[in-house]
Amino acid sequence: MITNKYVDEYIKLWKTGKIELNKERIMLICYLEKYILTRDDLYFDEDMLKNFIKFAERWYFELNPFQKFLAAFVFLFYKEDDAVFYEQFLWLMARGAGKNGLISALSHFFISPLHGIPRYNVSIVANNEKQAKTSFKEIYDVIGSKEVLEDMFYRTKVEIMSYDTKSIVQFHTSNAGTKDGLRDGCVIYDEIHSYATFDTVNVFSSGLGKVANSREFFIGTDGYVRDGFLDKTKERAMAILEGRELDDPLFPFICKIDDREEAHLPEKWGKANPMFEGVLTAYAKGLLKKVKTQYRQLKTNPSNRMEFMTKRMNFPEVDLEKSVATWEEIMATGFFVHELKAGETITGVAEKYSVLLETLKIDNKITHLTEVNVGDQLKIRRPVPNLKHRACVGGLDYARIKDFAAVGLLFKVGDDYVWITHSFVRKGFLDTVKLEAPITEWEEEGLLTIVEGPVIEIYHIVNWFVRMRERYGLTKIVADTFRLDLVKTALEAEGFEIDYIRNPKAIHSLLAPRVETIFAKHNLIFGDNPLMRWYTNNVYVKTKPDGNKEYLKKDEFRRKTDGFQAFIHALFKADEILIEEADFVLADINF
Missing domain, CATH: 3.10.350 (Membrane-bound Lytic Murein Transglycosylase D; Chain A)
Structure with a gap:
């Protein structure tokens, strides 16, 4: 058994009803009590923890119980070799919970003589320079305000160094190309909700391991990028909390409301923001007042609800007036x-x-x-039904031949629609526009093909449909008229029947009720297709003054929707073409 006063005190606050925790933190306590605190091969470095708390409270601010609880596990070590037990930390909390403040104090402590590891460099990484500099600037300002600290640390606008340990704090944007080769002891990834891929983490983590007791911190509030780094890390966290991954060196501290209805109950907001737990500090009282004001304003400014739910409640919520489906409904396709x-x-x-x-x-x-x-x-x-030789209708979106093109086949099996798709992406476009998507990874998975040349040539489209015809019952392809002559000539030459949609936007309103229904009832199957989930999540639903709906892009250049538009084209003709075998009767056959 191992114990620590700050860990015990925080757990006691919950068990005695003085604070209320969300499901994930209750699971964390159960996991710790069952698998970690019962071990005899670990120890909390009480002296190091005490020094950090004194350091933080002298130079920064008084730590809350949850912050001391978190700090305790930063200084949990193996008895055998004094190596850190937790190498990675996920701190996911609502905006205003003091994540950056705690990181500032920790980063400063790590490079100090109190930590005592020479050249224990710290990199703070974020998507933009302003956010990356948040903790860096706080450390910079603290040093400048205290003469004793100025004698211990050298500071410039780009780095802070300890004279004693020669350890350095730097900030970086998440552009992997800006990494300048620090031999880091610690990397802090801020605003992780905006990481569409693992690229940034892969690059910066590659410099770890050369200095003792390396650590990584993933901090932030939830956001709007789905199926990216954060969603996959949350899945990893749940596997730990459920006891399925006991060897994973990640410490997951996730704060959020448990149900959207709790957004209407200020007494529940501490589940998302631990600053609101127990006795409130002066800072917490001011923040709570601000959050309550923002909540009251939702009555007259309902458009801000999605931002409030995501950032203040750490509970992402889709605006169904502007999105095709909830993320849960999109995930249900696979x-x-x-x-x-x-x-x-x-x-x-x-x-x-x-x-x-x-x-x-x-x-x-x-x-x-x-x-x-x-x-x-x-x-x-979710299993994909056996589709071999089954009738299907092809869908094609070939409007922008200089960036993306999408093809697909739509099947109907019982009440379910099954969409098999592929995309073609022009390399020249990828070289000039930075997409927030793991394009290379998707190519390796066979979901898309990156092609050379000034445009996406029509033969890529034709060859794909020809190959699919050899496996499935494909005869008709539905497309818009944007590249009519080019598409018509090439596909009809291969014997395909082409059905043209003269006004694609006009069919959106006709199909909108059916699209909403098949997503809501989980009657749509993409398989495990992150590219198609990305396409769908990028769709902006515009409701016109006459009530009609159009499927547009949330971002014209970086949020592509081609695969979804190809699906819509196929869906428009699906019920005319896709007839279940059971629906055929003898009278329907022309002899």
Whole structure:
């Protein structure tokens, strides 16, 4: 057994009802009590922790109980070799929870003689320079305000160095190309909600390991980028909290409301922002007043609800007036999410969702009955039906031949629509426009093809449909008229029947109710296709004054929707073409 007064005090605050925690933090405490605090091969470095708390409270601010709780695990070590136990930390909280302040104090402490590791360099990384400089500037200003600190630390506008340890703090933007080769002891990734890929983390983490006790901190509030670094890290965190990944060196501290209705209850806001827990500091009282004002203004400014829910409640919520579907509905095109109930077995869950037991995977690992507990969220890969030789209708979006083009096949199996798709992306476009998407990764997964040349040539489109015709019952392709002559000549030459949509935007309003329904009822299957999820999440639903809807792009250049538009084209003709075999009767056949 290992103990620490700050850990014990924080857990006691919850157990005695003095603070209320969200589900993820309750799971964290249960995980710690079951798997970590019971170990005898670990120890909290009490002297180091005491020194940090004194350092932080002397030069920065008085630490709250939750901040001391977090700091304790930063200084948890193995007895055998004095190596850090937790190498990575996920601190996900609502805006205003003091993440940057705590990081400022920690970063400053890490380079100080109190930490005592020579050349323990710290890099602070964010998507833009202003955010990356937030903690750096705070350290810079603290040093400038105290003569004793100016004698201990050298500071410029770009780096801060300890004279004693020669350790340096620098800030960087997340552009991997700006990394200048520091042998880091610690990397802090700020605003992780905006990381669409793992590229930044991969580059900066590659410099770790050359200095003892390297650490990485992932901090931020939730955001609007889905299926990116943060979503995958949250999945990883849940695997830890559920006890399925006990060797993962990540410490996950996630603060959020448990239900959207709690946004109407200020007494529940401490679940998202731990500054609002227990006895409030002067800072917390002022912040709470500000958040309450923002909440009251939602009555007259409902357009700000999505921002309020995401940033103040750490509970991302889609504005269904402007988005095609919720993220949960988009995810359901590839995965089932099932909460294990008392008495249920993995076998029973597999039967319920018609998946084979050996293919039932959670976080891409085969999961056995003994590895899950009641209440665990099971993420089950949704099986794609056997589509060989089944009738389908092709969809094509070929409007912008200088960047993206998308092709696909739409099938109907029972009540479900199944969309198989591929995209072509011009390399020249990727070289000039930085997309917030893992394009190279998607190419490796076979979801798209990067092509050379000044345009995406039509033969790429034609060849794909020809190959698909060899596997499926494809005869008709639906496209808009933008490249009519080019598309018509090439596809009809291969024997395809082309159906043209003369006014693509006009069909959006006709299809909108059906699109909303099939997403809401989980009647749409993409398979595990992050590219198609990206396309769909990029769609902006514009409601015109006459009530008609149009599917546009949330960003004209960086948020592509081509795969979704190709799907819409196919869906427009689907019910005319896709007739279930059971619907055929003898009288329908022309002899």
